[in-house]
Amino acid sequence: MSALQPLTVHVGVAVPLLLANVDTDAIIPSREMKTVSRQGLGQALFAAWRYHYDGVQRLAVNDEFVLNQPAYTAATVLLAGPNFGCGSSREHAVWAIADYGFRVLIAPSFGAIFQGNCIRNGLLPVELPLEQVQALAAWVAVAPQQHQVTVDLVACEVRTTGGHVWPFVVPAVARSRLLEGRDEIAETLTYSPELAQWRERDRRLRPWVYAGEAG
Amino acid sequence: MPATLFDKLWETHSVRSFADGSALLALDRVFLHERTGSIALASVLDSGRLLPAGQRVMATMDHVVDTHRSRSDATTMPGGAKFIQAMRTTAQRAGIRLFDLDDPQQGISHVVAADLGFVLPGYTYVCPDSHACTLGALGALAWGIGTSDCEQALATEMLRIARPKQLRVWVDGELSPGVSAKDLALHLIATHGSAGGERQAIEFAGPAIRALPMEGRFTLCNMAVEFSAFCGLVAPDERTIAYVRGRERAPRGAAFEQAAAAWLQLATDEGAAFDREIRLHARDVSPMVSWGTALEHGASVDGAVPLLESLPEASRNRAAKALDYMGLAPGSALAGQPIDAAFIGSCTNGRLEDLRAAAALLEGHRVAKHVRALCVPASGAVKRAAEAEGLDQVFIQAGFEWREPGCSLCFFAGGESFAAGARVVSSTNRNFEGRQGPRVRTHVASPATVAASAIAGKLADPRELLAHQGAP
Ligand code: SF4
Numbered sequence: 001m002s003a004l005q006p007l008t009v010h011v012g013v014a015v016p017l018l019l020a021n022v023d024t025d026a027i028i029p030s031r032e033m034k035t036v037s038r039q040g041l042g043q044a045l046f047a048a049w050r051y052h053y054d055g056v057q058r059l060a061v062n063d064e065f066v067l068n069q070p071a072y073t074a075a076t077v078l079l080a081g082p083n084f085g086c087g088s089s090r091e092h093a094v095w096a097i098a099d100y101g102f103r104v105l106i107a108p109s110f111g112a113i114f115q116g117n118c119i120r121n122g123l124l125p126v127e128l129p130l131e132q133v134q135a136l137a138a139w140v141a142v143a144p145q146q147h148q149v150t151v152d153l154v155a156c157e158v159r160t161t162g163g164h165v166w167p168f169v170v171p172a173v174a175r176s177r178l179l180e181g182r183d184e185i186a187e188t189l190t191y192s193p194e195l196a197q198w199r200e201r202d203r204r205l206r207p208w209v210y211a212g213e214a215g
Numbered sequence: 216m217p218a219t220l221f222d223k224l225w226e227t228h229s230v231r232s233f234a235d236g237s238a239l240l241a242l243d244r245v246f247l248h249e250r251t252g253s254i255a256l257a258s259v260l261d262s263g264r265l266l267p268a269g270q271r272v273m274a275t276m277d278h279v280v281d282t283h284r285s286r287s288d289a290t291t292m293p294g295g296a297k298f299i300q301a302m303r304t305t306a307q308r309a310g311i312r313l314f315d316l317d318d319p320q321q322g323i324s325h326v327v328a329a330d331l332g333f334v335l336p337g338y339t340y341v342c343p344d345s346h347a348c349t350l351g352a353l354g355a356l357a358w359g360i361g362t363s364d365c366e367q368a369l370a371t372e373m374l375r376i377a378r379p380k381q382l383r384v385w386v387d388g389e390l391s392p393g394v395s396a397k398d399l400a401l402h403l404i405a406t407h408g409s410a411g412g413e414r415q416a417i418e419f420a421g422p423a424i425r426a427l428p429m430e431g432r433f434t435l436c437n438m439a440v441e442f443s444a445f446c447g448l449v450a451p452d453e454r455t456i457a458y459v460r461g462r463e464r465a466p467r468g469a470a471f472e473q474a475a476a477a478w479l480q481l482a483t484d485e486g487a488a489f490d491r492e493i494r495l496h497a498r499d500v501s502p503m504v505s506w507g508t509a510l511e512h513g514a515s516v517d518g519a520v521p522l523l524e525s526l527p528e529a530s531r532n533r534a535a536k537a538l539d540y541m542g543l544a545p546g547s548a549l550a551g552q553p554i555d556a557a558f559i560g561s562c563t564n565g566r567l568e569d570l571r572a573a574a575a576l577l578e579g580h581r582v583a584k585h586v587r588a589l590c591v592p593a594s595g596a597v598k599r600a601a602e603a604e605g606l607d608q609v610f611i612q613a614g615f616e617w618r619e620p621g622c623s624l625c626f627f628a629g630g631e632s633f634a635a636g637a638r639v640v641s642s643t644n645r646n647f648e649g650r651q652g653p654r655v656r657t658h659v660a661s662p663a664t665v666a667a668s669a670i671a672g673k674l675a676d677p678r679e680l681l682a683h684q685g686a687p
Pocket residue numbers: 277278323344346561562563621622625626643644
């Protein structure tokens with residue numbers, strides 16, 4: 001994974017999908033997980049809702065589904081219901097959301113593993129009370145392309161030109177990671193010198209672990 | 216200060232500790248498989264990041280690959296070839312050892328890692344698969360990870376882990392004939408619930424554990440994740456040392472003796488503290504079989520499906536739904552339920568001891584006519600060893616299919632499956648809805664119970680067959 005794009009102040013079209021308990025299988029059905037790479041999963045996002053199926057065969061785009069409506073096709077902010085991303089630990093769910101082009105998810109709550117996966121993949125999960133998410137969704141629906149939402153990770157608040165200003169809380173480690181676009185690998189690599197020292201010691205203590213290796 | 220086995224593994228691998236109690240642990244070994252491993256490996260390679268010493272990473276084909284004799288890249292799972300070929304290409308690019316379809320060592324990662332001595336006592340080991348915890352039986356700190364963690368493991372050789380609480384499961388006595396480590400695990404989960412070990416590091420200890428063969432210890436640690444544990448552990452002892460001696464990747468001669476002495480030091484010190492302890496007596500464990508769609512839905516095979524009223528209120532709905540799926544009525548006897556299929560294999564119970572236990576019962580018997588029976592050795596090494604003892608012939612003459620190594624019908628990958636609605640008794644580790652195919656009903660049990668049931672054509676108590684055979 002290359003370094004992530006930093007996320008500081010994001011302004012974008014928001015799309016409401018306020019169902020409760022949308023699980024990772026709804027975000028990406030297992031039958032859509034046939035790819036051997038994490039790229040290109042965006043087309044499979046919410047596949048069961050976005051497309052009409054005959055068995056496993058996709059027939060046509062479901063025009064009714066909100067993501068398929070022209071006003072929302074450029075959406076980068078997802079407004080979701082409580083416990084969004086619950087269910088299995090499948091990371092394909094987050095990859096699909098990121099690959100589709102979302103940067104921010106706003107919901108009353110998230111599945112715990114899912115939330116962690118969001119941050120490590122450069123997606124900001126914002127928790128706001130249900131009434132606020134609903135109010136935001138109502139305001140957005142009036143004119144989705146004009147009524148864009150500002151998510152400010154520097155000030156930790158969601159703002160709109162409609163006068164909404166709502167603070168949110170993000171754990172400090174997650175926040176700085178997103179602000180700097182630093183992924184966990186890059187961060188861990190900063191400890192490489194300590195690992196090198198550890199290895200040097202360990203090679204003496206447990207030589208058998210390294211038998212047959214060069215250096 | 217006296218330390219537990221887990222404490223010692225944690226301290227010796229901790230590169231840096233953080234204020235919140237978590238630590239960055241150094242990883243000794245990583246194992247990949249074609250279903251999730253190639254994605255992680257490809258991501259790392261594509262990012263231009265370096266891989267650590269290739270010697271410390273291996274890969275196998277187990278999940279997607281077929282297990283019938285004429286298998287090839289073209290799998291019964293639609294699109295499976297892509298996974299197989301991606302694993303092959305990425306392994307080649309990374310220069311890591313891959314156990315490909317035609318490799319004599321090919322098999323299920325968690326079994327191959329032990330076969331080869333790739334993982335030894337005191338190691339840290341991760342694999343992007345939840346049953347990586349199997350290797351804890353060697354006294355190794357082994358746990359399953361997700362794909363992003365796997366990328367990090369490959370690129371940095373470190374993972375930051377929140378320190379888990381420690382639970383000791385102490386088992387007195389000795390398991391009775393016909394009762395195995397699998398039954399012990401199922402008993403534990405049925406008694407304490409599927410979440411009973413949640414996020415804990417579990418050390419299995421006590422006389423009954425000391426008496427278990429290594430295969431039994433692997434089974435127990437494999438099932439730790441079904442108890443929601445972070446990992447399972449058994450302290451290395453003379454049996455562990457004997458097991459790893461002479462394995463391909465184990466040290467030799469004086470180096471082995473030096474290592475063995477260090478491994479024995481890993482055992483939990485007298486008086487070391489655990490956060491929690493569960494005590495049980497081995498004589499209370501009988502052959503178990505699951506009746507629902509979670510492993511906490513388990514009972515003695517000579518028992519019955521519980522009445523819903525007898526269950527705690529919070530779990531009644533789920534149990535009712537499970538029984539509906541399983542086509543069983545509350546209160547009905549388990550033994551005697553007609554079965555359609557029997558499966559012996561998987562990383563839980565596909566090792567040599569498991570095949571021996573099943574073959575001992577099958578010898579001189581035939582599987583009931585209507586039962587489809589499969590035996591899938593977990594690895595190439597297991598398969599060859601079994602064939603050298605003539606076990607393959609026992610299985611085949613009893614009416615079992617004798618397969619190539621792999622995960623096979625332990626889980627439904629989208630290809631081969633048991634028939635919808637089929638009742639299967641299986642030596643695997645999960646009985647979720649659809650785990651072995653759409654609408655398939657899985658009863659998880661020990662290899663002996665699977666064998667006895669296959670012969671009877673219905674769920675059966677292996678102790679009855681043993682008594683007939685006059686076995687000890
Ligand atoms: S045998 Fe079953 S449980 Fe084990 S790794 Fe394969 S699919 Fe998973």
